[in-house]
Amino acid sequence: MKTSNVSCFDLVTYLSEKRGLVDRYLDAYLPSEDRYPQQFSKALRYTLFSGGKRLRPILHLAAAEAVGGEIQSLIPFACALELIHTYSLIHDDLPPMDDDDYRRGQLTSHKVFGEALAVLAGDALLTEAFCLMSTKAVTNGLEPQIALKAIQEITEAVGASGMVAGQAVDILEEGHAAGAPVLEYIHNHKTGKFICASVTTGARLARASQQELESLFQYGRAFGLAFQIRDDILNVEGDPKKLGKSVGSDMARKKVTYPSIHGLDRSKKAMEDLVEEAIERLSSFDHQADPLREIARYIIDRID
Ligand code: GRG
Numbered sequence: 001m002k003t004s005n006v007s008c009f010d011l012v013t014y015l016s017e018k019r020g021l022v023d024r025y026l027d028a029y030l031p032s033e034d035r036y037p038q039q040f041s042k043a044l045r046y047t048l049f050s051g052g053k054r055l056r057p058i059l060h061l062a063a064a065e066a067v068g069g070e071i072q073s074l075i076p077f078a079c080a081l082e083l084i085h086t087y088s089l090i091h092d093d094l095p096p097m098d099d100d101d102y103r104r105g106q107l108t109s110h111k112v113f114g115e116a117l118a119v120l121a122g123d124a125l126l127t128e129a130f131c132l133m134s135t136k137a138v139t140n141g142l143e144p145q146i147a148l149k150a151i152q153e154i155t156e157a158v159g160a161s162g163m164v165a166g167q168a169v170d171i172l173e174e175g176h177a178a179g180a181p182v183l184e185y186i187h188n189h190k191t192g193k194f195i196c197a198s199v200t201t202g203a204r205l206a207r208a209s210q211q212e213l214e215s216l217f218q219y220g221r222a223f224g225l226a227f228q229i230r231d232d233i234l235n236v237e238g239d240p241k242k243l244g245k246s247v248g249s250d251m252a253r254k255k256v257t258y259p260s261i262h263g264l265d266r267s268k269k270a271m272e273d274l275v276e277e278a279i280e281r282l283s284s285f286d287h288q289a290d291p292l293r294e295i296a297r298y299i300i301d302r303i304d
Pocket of ligand 1: 051052053055056085088089091092093104163164167190191198228229231304
């Protein structure tokens with residue numbers, strides 16, 4: 001993690017505090033492991049509590065803070081983002097998709113619980129996310145019209161015009177020597193839109209102005225792409241122990257990635273330029289946007 005540009009803001013403490021907030025809420029929200037059917041309840045919790053950076057919820061809360069909002073009433077929304085993210089990881093690891101045995105250093109859900117329960121755990125986490133956003137979030141005192149707009153934005157980012165479509169193209173294009181336009185489509189849809197919506201919905205729920213939303217959209221767009229490029233780079237030269245999963249799988253499956261099209265050096269440069277752009281997009285924000293600035297800088301050196 002780069003610290004050269006950090007003044008008094010402590011990113012490590014910030015991330016740990018926000019992670020704690022999210023984890024406590026998720027723990028209370030989900031059925032306990034001893035609730036019938038116990039094997040399913042265990043599967044629901046297994047991947048969710050197997051680590052993970054909680055990046056999307058933290059970006060959501062940090063964006064709310066950047067526009068001067070309070071975050072307590074946004075915690076259900078933030079947690080819903082993590083539920084959606086976890087469902088996508090469980091399904092992505094399944095044999096008909098990436099067929100991965102390890103994630104975050106632990107056996108994947110289907111290796112522990114079997115494919116059927118892993119599919120169902122993912123299905124349930126996705127469904128619960130929308131329950132959280134539509135009920136708990138609104139009863140938390142959020143403006144219903146704004147909450148509804150945020151739910152639409154998240155749906156668009158993760159559904160048939162977003163993450164799922166990106167995943168579909170990723171699978172359909174395996175081994176096809178796809179070019180830059182396909183790569184751009186996959187990165188934008190599979191990763192970028194969800195990360196971007198995590199930022200903009202946090203700000204929207206905190207009553208951001210149109211101008212603030214536009215700047216944060218641009219921040220999220222640049223951040224999301226930089227994050228995915230870093231992911232592609234880690235799949236080439238990351239440390240499997242730190243990543244908690246194998247590397248080299250993209251090349252083995254002949255997947256189109258930033259390094260496969262642009263090479264490693266140009267990929268690193270593109271990522272650094274995008275991080276710089278993301279930070280630049282926050283130029284009209286005061287110190288309350290420091291967490292967003294530091295989270296963007298953190299991408300460049302992230303190792304997991
Ligand atoms: C199955 C519908 C469906 C979608 C799957 C998100 C996704 C699409 C697949 C996961 C595989 C992958 C490498 C996606 C790129 C996005 C990405 C970098 C995910 C990992 O996110 P992190 O780093 O994960 O935030 P942690 O472990 O920290 O939660």
